[in-house]
Amino acid sequence: MIRIxxxxxxxxxxxxxKKTSSLYEYAGxxxxxxxxxxxxxxxxxxxxxxxxxxxxxxxxxxxKLYAGFTGQAKWQDNYSSMSEMQEHFLETMKPMIESxxxxxxxxxxxxxxKCTKENVAYLEILRGLFPELxxxxxxxxxxxxxxxxxxxxxxLMRTLDFSLVMVDEPQLxxxxxxxxxxxxxxxxxxxxxxxxxxxxxDRTGDWRKKRTLYRYNETELKELGNKVRQxxxxxxxxxxxxxxxxxxxxxxxAMQLKKILQLDYEGLNPSQIDLF
Numbered sequence: 001m002i003r004i005x006x007x008x009x010x011x012x013x014x015x016x017x018k019k020t021s022s023l024y025e026y027a028g029x030x031x032x033x034x035x036x037x038x039x040x041x042x043x044x045x046x047x048x049x050x051x052x053x054x055x056x057x058x059x060x061x062x063x064k065l066y067a068g069f070t071g072q073a074k075w076q077d078n079y080s081s082m083s084e085m086q087e088h089f090l091e092t093m094k095p096m097i098e099s100x101x102x103x104x105x106x107x108x109x110x111x112x113x114k115c116t117k118e119n120v121a122y123l124e125i126l127r128g129l130f131p132e133l134x135x136x137x138x139x140x141x142x143x144x145x146x147x148x149x150x151x152x153x154x155x156l157m158r159t160l161d162f163s164l165v166m167v168d169e170p171q172l173x174x175x176x177x178x179x180x181x182x183x184x185x186x187x188x189x190x191x192x193x194x195x196x197x198x199x200x201x202d203r204t205g206d207w208r209k210k211r212t213l214y215r216y217n218e219t220e221l222k223e224l225g226n227k228v229r230q231x232x233x234x235x236x237x238x239x240x241x242x243x244x245x246x247x248x249x250x251x252x253x254a255m256q257l258k259k260i261l262q263l264d265y266e267g268l269n270p271s272q273i274d275l276f
Contacts, residue, residue: 002232003060004240004258005032006250015251024054028271030254032103034062034241042066045092052099058267060103061096062239069126070109086129103239104134104163104187115143120156127160136189138165145176157183166190168224170197180227188235190228194244213246216253225260
């Protein structure tokens with residue numbers, strides 16, 4: 001099963017024809033979405049319950065972990081212990097976990113999270129915080145993929161039952177390669193950030209809106225599609241998330257890849273056209 005989706009559901013006008021769309025409307029076109037809401041602060045359980053009412057049975061969610069789990073926020077500012085943070089997060093996400101609609105949690109680590117003994121130990125702690133739950137780990141520093149460490153990185157992911165995120169991003173000296181090695185036979189996750197080299201490491205101005213400004217061409221999508229197919233031969237489920245949306249390109253690229261892979265999703269929500 002290959003599911004294609006986008007980061008967020010409300011900003012893809014080329015998909016739904018609306019400037020801002022609801023999750024219900026989004027779920028009429030694609031069967032997967034990545035939600036980053038919890039990254040900035042753990043949401044309310046009622047919000048999670050509301051999401052579940054808007055999607056069909058076969059829809060799935062990729063949920064980014066709160067930044068406190070990946071060292072990008074000081075959890076001490078809001079919690080007395082890491083265990084308290086974990087308990088709050090899992091209680092909030094309980095309806096989604098129990099519904100079976102969780103594709104995975106996403107632990108996106110920053111480039112500062114390098115391949116060190118301390119960080120390997122922390123990954124072991126992270127697995128202990130989410131026992132028996134699907135967790136995908138995105139590593140953004142090249143040190144994990146250096147020739148002398150890359151196989152150890154893969155083996156660590158297998159040992160901890162993590163799915164190592166297959167990342168496509170601009171190829172620069174400090175960025176990570178697209179490693180399509182499957183480390184979890186239950187599920188794999190691709191994240192496509194685009195290949196905008198000029199702005200990837202630029203932190204001036206409104207840089208967040210520039211770094212994913214990229215539209216994949218047909219040749220690039222066919223190459224990526226081949227890697228998705230290969231992963232699908234080794235994983236029970238594969239998720240593909242397009243994050244190249246600074247210029248609104250993600251939805252068009254997602255639908256192009258869907259056509260390339262000849263995917264036909266049944267059981268989606270009815271779109272407006274379907275209602276007439």
